[in-house]
Amino acid sequence: MDPRVIRTRALLHNALIELVTERGYEPITIQDITDRATLNRATFYLHYRDKDDLLLNVFDELVDKIVPAPSMEFDPEHPETSTPNIERIFDHIAEHASFYHAMLGEAGAPFIAARVREYIEGLGMNWLQFLQPDEENAPVPLDIAVNYIGSAYLGVIFWWLDNGMPYSSRYMADRLICLTVQGLQRSLGLPPPEFSIGGPELSES
Amino acid sequence: MDPRVIRTRALLHNALIELVTERGYEPITIQDITDRATLNRATFYLHYRDKDDLLLNVFDELVDKIVPAPSMEFDPEHPETSTPNIERIFDHIAEHASFYHAMLGEAGAPFIAARVREYIEGLGMNWLQFLQPDEENAPVPLDIAVNYIGSAYLGVIFWWLDNGMPYSSRYMADRLICLTVQGLQRSLGLPPPEFSIGGPELSES
DNA sequence: AACTTTATCGACATTGTGTCGATAAGTCAA
DNA sequence: TTGACTTATCGACACAATGTCGATAAAGTT
Structure with a gap:
């Protein structure tokens, strides 16, 4: 060329x-x-x-630098590697902090935020599928859960940037996994019994 | 006038x-x-x-119609009313579905999305503060948790709109509360033991 | 070194913005 | 109903940004 x-x-x-x-x-x-x-x-x-x-070209160029080996994206033998995967995203975001902070903010580009979210949803999907949830009997549909995770992680990533990255990538990844897997009940050390809101008796339609 | x-x-x-x-x-x-x-x-x-x-004027006018009595926003005697509160948001969004779908999408206005998120975060904050989490010893800082909730709920609201509102407001509110409080472990019916990822031994810094 | 490709540049027409002064029309009170 | 006041309308202006020319210049190619 x-x-x-x-x-x-x-x-x-x-x-x-x-x-x-x-x-x-x-x-x-x-x-x-x-x-x-x-x-x-x-x-x-x-x-x-x-x-x-x-x-889009700039962004694609940036994203190509995240994952050296796509096949290592998720190791089924070690589901706890979801933490490293998310940690790697935090590292990548931190490397280009001012760019992502601008793109994800109010004067940014919504379609870039959507792309980042979709990338995270991809990781989340891989992870969830390995855990093989009982889709038939699960209280929450899988597609809702995947979007829930992607949106929450993207939002927290922006919060992290907007607050000057006060914690390490590892710390943030750990907390997100904790919130996601164990919920607020354990993440915030709440008394479990009487606060099982929206618990066993969920609405149907 | x-x-x-x-x-x-x-x-x-x-x-x-x-x-x-x-x-x-x-x-x-x-x-x-x-x-x-x-x-x-x-x-x-x-x-x-x-x-x-x-x-902004159009949006403010719309938001003023959500809550007839702001003092009823959260009833400390009944923390489970967090579901009705979120349900009310879904109802409101559904009432103006095409407007919110456009505003929260890629050709929308990021600052409106931010406002909606902040509104949800306000509800979440009220709710969390009543539950009186042990902030000192909680594995996850409160401000991260609040942002996590606000972003996740906003994202799922848009997903719901973008998919033609396939579930009722009540159903969506219940599932969100379930995901938030109990986490994926119980929300997707996962085996709890060996998958306590990011569990007891969280990183510190 | 001459030829060819194509990147670069200045200029043009078009569209949207924000503002102005003059005119017309609606509103309210006496 | 009249008269004073407020607001809407209209045409026009300067400005900024867009997208597309044809001519020029500077690379690449033989």
């Missing part, structure tokens, strides 16, 4: 990342990006359809 | 709601809104600063 193309796209990638961390995604214009990249605005359109298209 | 002003603002409110359900929020222009409201574009600026300002 023409080295000029590689150089141009790299300039645009870097410009976007810089600007996003400075001002958020929404208010940035194509002009801003090409100014920062020291390129003409028209050049942008030779490489990307629009701002979102560029962002 | 001048009835003309009331009329004009009502026209703008209705126009926004209509357009948002048709095309989502992001691509709508002020011109679109005033065309639909059969008003001049300049008239818009006599009442609202910009599109977001109008949306």
Whole structure:
């Protein structure tokens, strides 16, 4: 591939990342990006359809760096490796903290948040399927549980970024797993008996 | 107040709601809104600063209809009323399903999603504080737990809308409480012993 | 070194924004 | 009903951002 193309796209990638961390995604214009990249605005359109298209390319490039070996994503022999998997996500997010903080915030890009959530849901799905829940008799449908996990983790990740990453990746991953698997009852050390809200007698329809 | 002003603002409110359900929020222009409201574009600026300002007014108007008696928000004598509280949110969302579906989706407004989440977090906070968790010794900090709940519930609400509201409000509220309080272990009927992931031996820092 | 490809650039038409002053129309009180 | 007041309408303006040209220039290719 023409080295000029590689150089141009790299300039645009870097410009976007810089600007996003400075001002958020929404208010940035194509002009801003090409100014920062020291390129003409028209050049942008030779490489990307629009701002979102560029962002998707930047994001895909970033995501490709998360997992060196996709097959190691989940080791069925050791379900407790779900902690390391989530921990790895926290590490990745921390590596690009200002970028993700901007993208997941109010001036960010909702479709990137959705992608991150879907990625987490993928991990969660692998994990749940290995645990082989009794889908027929489970009080909660699997698809609800998967979305519940993905949304909660994504939200806590943003909380973590927004509060200056006050805990380690390991700590955060541990707490999320604890909340998810054991629930508030044990996660917050509550007295179990009379507070089994929504317990045995769940509604049907 | 001048009835003309009331009329004009009502026209703008209705126009926004209509357009948002048709095309989502992001691509709508002020011109679109005033065309639909059969008003001049300049008239818009006599009442609202910009599109977001109008949306916030529409949203606030909607939220005011959720809770008739804010003091009844949470009855400490009956912690299980957390289910009705969340159920009421599902009912409210269902009443304005197409609006919320558009606002919480990818062409929606992130700051509205944030507001809904904060509202839910408020309910969750009230609820948790009554249960008086042992904050000192709890394995998970309270602020993480609150954000975890708010994000998860918001995400599941959108999932519910996006899938055509396949379950009743009561059913959804029950399942969320079950997932939250008892965790996946009991919510999916998993064998408890060897899968106490992130259990007793949590990391410290 | 000459040829070819294609990236780059300046310019154009288009669309949306926010504001202004002048005119028309609705509202309320005397 | 009249007159004073408020609000809506309209046309126009400057500005900013978008997306697409054809001409130019600088890489890559033989």
